[in-house]
Amino acid sequence: MSSTTTVVPEAAEPAAVPSRTLRGSLGVASIVFIVVAAASPLGVIGGPVPLGIANGNGAGFPFTFVVVTAVLLLFAVGFTTATPFVKSAGAFFAYVDKGLGRSAGLGAAFAALLSYLALEAGVFGIFGPGFDALLQSYGLPAVPWWVYAIVGFVVVSALGYLNINLSGKILGVLLIAEVAIVLVLDAVVVFGGGGPEGFSTGIVTPAEIVSGAPGFAILFAILSFIGFEATAVFRDEAKNPERTIPRATYISLILIGVFYTLSSWVLITANGESDIVANAGENAGSILATTTEAYLGSVGGHIIQLLFVTSLFACILSFHNIGARYVFALSKKGVFAERLSRPHQKHGSPALASLVTSAVVAVLVIAAVLLGLDPINQFYTWLGGISAVGIVLLLVITSTAVIVLLRREHHELSRWKTLVAPGLGLLGLLAFFVIILQNLPVLVAEEGYGPFSWGILALFAVAFALGPIVARVRRHVDLS
Template sequence: MADTLTAAAPAPASPSSTSSSGDSAPGASGTVASGPGKLRGSLGVASIVFIVVAAASPLGVIGGPVPLGIAFGNGAGFPFTFIVVTAVLLFFAVGFTAATPFVRSAGAFYAYVDKGLGRSAGLGTAFAALLSYLALEAGVFGLFGPALDSLLQSYGLPPVPWWVYAAVGFVVVSALGYLKIELSGRILGVLLIAEVAIVLVLDAAVVFSGGGPEGFSTGIFDPAEIVSGAPGFAILFAILSFIGFEATAVFRDETKDPDKTIPKATYISLILIGVFYTVSSWVLITANGQSDIVQNAGDNAGSILATTTEKYLGTVGGHIIQILFVTSLFACILSFHSIVSRYFFSLSSKQVLPAALSKPHPKHGSPSLSSLLASAIVAVLIIAAVLLQLDPITQFYTWLGGISSVGIVLLLVITSVSVISIFRRNKHELSLWRTTIAPAIGLVSLIGFLVVILLNLPVLVGEASYGPFSIGVLVLLALAFAAGPVVGYFKKGAELS
C-alpha cells in the first residue's frame, strides 16, 4: 500500500505434471464449492483487480509517496522509477502466475513457499505475511481518522480525537468483511473508479492545456534526471506504492476459474497500477514546472496534489480530491482486511489455526469468523495506540508501516526463490523463460530493492539511524519467520499447498 511513506515526512498453462514427491499434477479447475475450509464466490478478473488495485490506494500514492519520491528521490526523473519497478514486478509475476496451477491452495505467498521450500518455511512465511498485512490494516486507521476529521472540519464540524472516526471506519470495515466478498468488491470498485477518475481528469486537464508553466516535463526521458539525487530512495518510494498487488492468489477459492483468473488479474493489476503511477506522477511534475518541482514537493508534500487540482479543476476539484483521499484510505483498509481474513481462513483449513476459523458463513459464504478475528486484533492495536497516546501518523502509522514495508518485499524475495524451486521439483513443459530466466531477473532485482529498503528503514520509522524501532521491526519479522518451524513441529499434519 503506497501511503506507507506519507508519514515519513511528518508534514502531513496449465501444465500437466507429476511432482517429484508424487503429488498429482495440477489441472483445470472450475468454480469451487463451499464447505469446510472452502470459501464460496464467483469473482471474475475485474472484481479481483478492483480489490487489489484498491489495496494499492492509487490516489493515496499520487498524494503521498509521489511528492516524497520527487523531493527526496530523483526529482523530475521519478516517473521513470515506476517504469523500472513495474518491469521488475512483471518479471516476478511471470514465474508467480506460471506456478499457479501447481499451487492448489488459496494461501498466496505461504502456499508457494511451502510448495517450493517446505512446510517450515511456508509456515514462517504465513506468519510474516499476517504480521505485515495486519500492521498495515491497523496502521492506515492512523491516517484515516485524522484525514476524515480534517475533511469534516473544512465543512464546519468541530475537531474530534482521531480515534473516533477511526472507530466509525472500523465498524464499517468489520461489517463488510463479515458479508459476501462480492459486496466488498462492488464497493471497492465504485471507490476505485472515483479516485482514479479524478486523477485522470486532472491528467487530461494538464495535458490538453499544453502542460505546465514550463511545458511538458522531459525528466522521464532524461538519463541525467533519472540518476540525479537519490535514485535508491526513489525506488524505495516506488516499490512501496505497489504493495497489495501480490494478493490476487489469496482469492483463489472465490474465483470462477482460478488457473485463468489469477494470472490475468495479476498482470492487469500490475500494468494498470504501473501506467497510472507513471503518467500521473509525470503530469504532477509537468503541472508545477520541472525546474522547481523538487523544492515545491519538499515544502508542500502533503498538499501539492490538492493545490494542483484546484489550479486546474477549480475549488470543486479540490474538494473532490479531499473526499476521495479519505475514501481511498478506507478502500485500502477494506482490501487488506479481506486479505488478512482469508489468510486466517486458509491457515485454519490447513489445521494450523483452530478449525472453527475455516467454517464459511452459511449464508454469505464468507470467512466470517476469520474476519472477526482480524477485526479483534486490529481493535487491540488501535486501543493500545490510544492508551499510549501515540501520534496517529508519525508514530502509530509509521511504526506499523515500517513492519509492512520490509515484510512484503522480503516475502516477494522468498516467494521468488520458491517459484524457481517449484519448477525444478516438478515436471512441466513450460519454457525456460517462464520458469527460470524471468523469475531469476525478478529475484535479483527484488534483492536489490530489499537492500535499499533496509538501508532506509530508519527513515521509515522516524529515526536518524538504526535505533529501537527500526531494530524492533526486524526482530518482529524474524520472530514471525522463526515461529514457522516451531508450529510445524507441533502441527505435523498441516499441509499448506
C-alpha cells in the same frame, strides 16, 4: 404357502459435512478492483509520490515506477506460471510451501499475516485525521482522530463479515471514482499544453533519473505497489482461478504501473520541473489538492479531498479481506483453531476469521490511542515500516520458491517462464530489499538504526523462526 416380505430400511443419509470452502464468483475485474484498491492509487499520488520527488530523484521520479513495474512483472511471470501447481488459497505461504517446504511456508504465512495486519491498522492513522480534516472543511468541529477511525473500523468489520462480492462492488465504485478524478487532472494538464514550463522531460533524461537519491525514490515506489501480490488469496472465490488469477495479477500490475508513471509525471509537469522538488518538500501533504484546485477549480479540490479519504477506506477494506483470508486458510490447514475455517452458512464468507482480524486491528489501534502516539508520524509510519520490510522480504522468498518449484515440475514449460524471467525478477527484488534495509531508519523516523528499526527485523526473525517450531509441534498441518 405364504410369503413374507422383508422390508430393508433405507440407509440413513450421512450427516452433511459443512463446506469449508469460501463462496464467491469473483471475475478478473472484481479481483483487480480489490487488489488495486489495496494499493490506494489516489493515496499514493498524494503521499509517496511527493515524498519520492522531494527526497528521491526529483523530476526523474516517474521513471522509478517504470523500473519497479518491470521487476514486478518479471516476478509475476513465475508467480502466475506456478499457479496451476498451487491449489491452495494462501498466496505467499502456499507457494513457499510448495517450493521450499512446510517450515518455510509456515514462516512465510506468519510474516505475511504480520505485514498485512500491521498495514491495515496503520492506515487508520491516516484515515482518522483525513476524515476529520474533510469534515472540518465543511464547518464541523475538530474531534480526536480515533473517533472517525472507529467509524471506519465498524464499517470495514461489517463488510468483511459479508460475502466478498459486496466488498468487490464497493471497492470497484470507490476505485473508479478516485482514478477518474486523477485522470481528469492528467487530461486537463496534457491537453492544455502542459504546465508553466511545458512538459517535464525528467522521465527520459538520464541525468535526472540518477540525480539526488534514486535508491530512496525506489523505496517509495515499492511501497506504492503493496497489495498486488494478493490476487492468489482469492483463489477459492474466483471463477476459474487457473485463468482468473494470472490475468488479474498482470492487469493489476500494468494498471498500477501505468497510472503511477503517468500521474506522477503530470504532477511534476503541472508544477514545473524547476520548482517541483522544493514545492513537494514544503507541501508534500497538500500538493495534489492544490494542483487539482489550480487546474480544476475549487470543486476539483473538494472532490480530491473527499476521494482521498475514500481511497484510504478502500485500502483498509482490501487489506482486511486479505488478512481475513490468511487467517481462514491457515485455520483450514490446522495452524489456528478449526472453527475459524468455517465459512458463514449464508454469506459463504470467512466470517469468524474476519472477526479475529478485526480484533487484532482493534487492539493495535487502541494501543496507539492509549500510548498517545501521533497517528501519522508514529502509528502509521511505524506499522508501514513493518509492512514494507515484510512484503519485500516475502516477495524475495516467494520468488525463490517459485523458481525451485518450476524447475522441479516444469512439465515442458519454457526456460523463460521457469528460470530467466523469475531469476531476473529475484535479482531485482533482492536489490529492492537491500534498499529497504538501507533506508529503514528514515522510513520509521529514526536517525540511524535504533530500537524500532531493529525491532522490525526482530519481529520477522521471530515470525520465520516460528515456522519450523510449529511444523514440528503440529505435525498434522498440511499447507498443500
